[in-house]
Amino acid sequence: MASASAKKIRPKYLSLSALLFEIRLPVPGWVSILHRISGAWLFFPFVAWLLYLLDKSLQSEQGFQYVKTEYLSLPVVKLGLLLFVWCYCHHFCAGIRHLLLDLDRGGDLKPARLSSWIVIAAGFALTAFFGARIW
Amino acid sequence: MKRLVVGAHYGLGEWLAQRITAVIMALYTLIMAGFFLTSAPFTYTAWKALFAQGWMRVATLLFAVSVAAHAWVGVRDILMDYIKPDGLRLALRLGALLLLGAYVGWTIQILWR
Numbered sequence: 279m280a281s282a283s284a285k286k287i288r289p290k291y292l293s294l295s296a297l298l299f300e301i302r303l304p305v306p307g308w309v310s311i312l313h314r315i316s317g318a319w320l321f322f323p324f325v326a327w328l329l330y331l332l333d334k335s336l337q338s339e340q341g342f343q344y345v346k347t348e349y350l351s352l353p354v355v356k357l358g359l360l361l362f363v364w365c366y367c368h369h370f371c372a373g374i375r376h377l378l379l380d381l382d383r384g385g386d387l388k389p390a391r392l393s394s395w396i397v398i399a400a401g402f403a404l405t406a407f408f409g410a411r412i413w
Numbered sequence: 414m415k416r417l418v419v420g421a422h423y424g425l426g427e428w429l430a431q432r433i434t435a436v437i438m439a440l441y442t443l444i445m446a447g448f449f450l451t452s453a454p455f456t457y458t459a460w461k462a463l464f465a466q467g468w469m470r471v472a473t474l475l476f477a478v479s480v481a482a483h484a485w486v487g488v489r490d491i492l493m494d495y496i497k498p499d500g501l502r503l504a505l506r507l508g509a510l511l512l513l514g515a516y517v518g519w520t521i522q523i524l525w526r
Contacts, residue, residue, distance in 0.1 A: 318491060321484045321509075325516055333523050335457075336464055342457040370442065373435050380432065411449075 305394040312398075313372040316365035324362045356412060363408045368401035431486040434479035441476040470524045477520040481513040 292301070303311070334341045334349075349355055375393050378384055384393050452459050463469055488509045496502040 314487075314491065317484075317487050321488060322512065325480060325484075326512075329516060329519050329523065333519070335460060336523060336526075339457050342460065346455070366442075370439065374439070377432060377435065 304391070305398070306390050309372050309375070309394045309397050312368055312401075313376070316369040316372075319361075319365050320369060324365060327358070327362070350412075359412060360405065360409050363412075364401060364405040367404035367408075368397070371397040371400045371404075427486045427489070430482050434483040437479045438476060438483065441472055441479075444472065464524065473524055474520060477517050481517050484513055485509065 331345055335345045336342075350359070375384070375397050378393075379390075384390055448463060449455070464473070489506065492502050492505055492509075496505060
């Protein structure tokens, strides 16, 4: 017996390629998913890595010099640090935007889109700023 | 509409904790950014002196605890969205809890050595 529920439109499971190439996420959506991804990376491995650096640099003068002059001069370490800086800055800016939204500020479509662009731009601008100082 | 939003399974406590810890971390971030932008050159003496102060140690511990509480809620959100099998989700949450606990323990060890 065909029931009414059988004709209901069921949720569609999207393939990875559809997620990547067919769905165009609006800008606030990008801010949101990047907030989540950067948060996950900060949770692991970046907190652990930062604690390692803090531990080593506060242990002794030699440890500090090793971190500052040897370890942090390795290109792969610098790239890692740059990725960390971006994660932190984006997460920070997107978080401030989130708090303002919680307070009912900027929730309309236009300001929400504008603040999304600002958050994305600020994340990259701050990364460039601190990146230039690291190098 | 009036609703009871406290009690089991509403998540208001977690939601609020995540926001309060966010503000604490933002303030600490400004302190650290201020240090890095004003203390040139960056030396061991200045770095050591910064963390020798009592208030800085307490602020850093507060920051570490905030990170742990904030990430605990964030990880919970992510696991609820993507990990459906209960056993696996529970195992991952337990792993996150242990990792965050280890982070806080490590921080205390570094600060009061």
